Amino acid sequence: MATRNLLHRSKLTDFLEWAKSMGAKIEPGRGYYQRVRVKFPDEPVHIIWDRSRGDHYTLETRTTRLFWKYMNMQKAKKLEEE
DSSP states (O other): OEEEEEEEGGGHHHHHHHHHHTTOEEEEOOTTTEEEEEEOTTSOOEEEEOOSOTTEEEEEHHHHHHHHHHHHHHHHHHHHHO
């Protein structure tokens, strides 16, 4: 099952930089709809899909956990700056 409308297109670069800083390997997508593949050690590949609809990417269900971890860290970072 996929989750749509979570990762905005403008946030993809920040998300991938964050994933790299957490030890992930970033690979290009395979096929027409895969945008990028994020691989952490000892975890299955997290795939971000581009369905060319709207302003958001589609995430696999297991990738939503990773996305919310990223969002919570971004929120904490903004609170520290204030």
